[in-house]
Amino acid sequence: DSGVTQTPKHLITATGQRVTLRCSPRSGDLSVYWYQQSLDQGLQFLIQYYNGEERAKGNILERFSAQQFPDLHSELNLSSLELGDSALYFCASSVAMADYGYTFGSGTRLTVV
Amino acid sequence: QQQVKQSPQSLIVQKGGISIINCAYENTAFDYFPWYQQFPGKGPALLIAIRPDVSEKKEGRFTISFNKSAKQFSLHIMDSQPGDSATYFCAASRSFGNEKLTFGTGTRLTIIP
Numbered sequence: 001d002s003g004v005t006q007t008p009k010h011l012i013t014a015t016g017q018r019v020t021l022r023c024s025p026r027s028g029d030l031s032v033y034w035y036q037q038s039l040d041q042g043l044q045f046l047i048q049y050y051n052g053e054e055r056a057k058g059n060i061l062e063r064f065s066a067q068q069f070p071d072l073h074s075e076l077n078l079s080s081l082e083l084g085d086s087a088l089y090f091c092a093s094s095v096a097m098a099d100y101g102y103t104f105g106s107g108t109r110l111t112v113v
Numbered sequence: 114q115q116q117v118k119q120s121p122q123s124l125i126v127q128k129g130g131i132s133i134i135n136c137a138y139e140n141t142a143f144d145y146f147p148w149y150q151q152f153p154g155k156g157p158a159l160l161i162a163i164r165p166d167v168s169e170k171k172e173g174r175f176t177i178s179f180n181k182s183a184k185q186f187s188l189h190i191m192d193s194q195p196g197d198s199a200t201y202f203c204a205a206s207r208s209f210g211n212e213k214l215t216f217g218t219g220t221r222l223t224i225i226p
Contacts, residue, residue, distance in 0.1 A: 002156065002158070004156075033213060033214075042202075042216055042217070042218045042219055043157070043202065043214075043216040043219075045213045045214065045215070048212075048213055056212065056213050058213060090156050090157070092156075101145075101147045101159040101162055101214075102159065102214065103159070104149075104156030104157050104158065105156050106154070106155055106156050107155075107156050
């Protein structure tokens with residue numbers, strides 16, 4: 001167990017629907033990062049939050065949004081889902097100025113049918 | 114300028130041999146270079162990381178070699194074991210890992226008896 005908890009582990013939903021992925025960071029970690037992993041594009045950075053505030057944005061679609069709550073857990077909302085959104089979505093956390101990098105969760109496998 | 118190029122895409126090594134995976138980066142502002150190991154169904158896990166002020170870092174059977182002038186770094190796995198069979202990702206970031214990681218495309222390593 002890495003200490004980063006992601007739920008649900010698997011999600012199957014239909015095109016056009018909306019889903020919410022949840023992430024609880026490792027205790028003490030203030031930063032949360034979301035990554036999308038698909039077969040053809042590797043690990044793509046979506047968005048970073050630090051202590052509740054958006055810190056950096058990557059190639060995140062407008063249909064996707066995220067937030068980090070006061071208890072530091074984060075949610076990634078995916079709406080108007082398309083077949084191409086099927087992927088593994090990973091959350092990672094880190095503490096500021098640490099030398100041990102990120103800790104990743106086990107991911108949520110999203111399948112859009 | 115944000116790319117990290119990784120090779121080879123896949124690698125088969127005999128048990129006891131040396132596995133070598135290479136990465137090259139473009140952005141000279143990168144100052145943190147980790148390697149992640151990912152097993153099927155799991156999130157990436159930090160294996161070893163290096164900063165550009167050293168040319169080599171060794172942890173057990175794993176060694177990172179870093180060439181700042183060539184903007185290249187590599188992972189060497191000595192005495193490769195079947196349990197090392199996994200996908201390996203190189204990555205890079207700025208601010209000593211406190212910003213988003215830019216990942217290579219991954220190398221699927223298979224160790225055969």
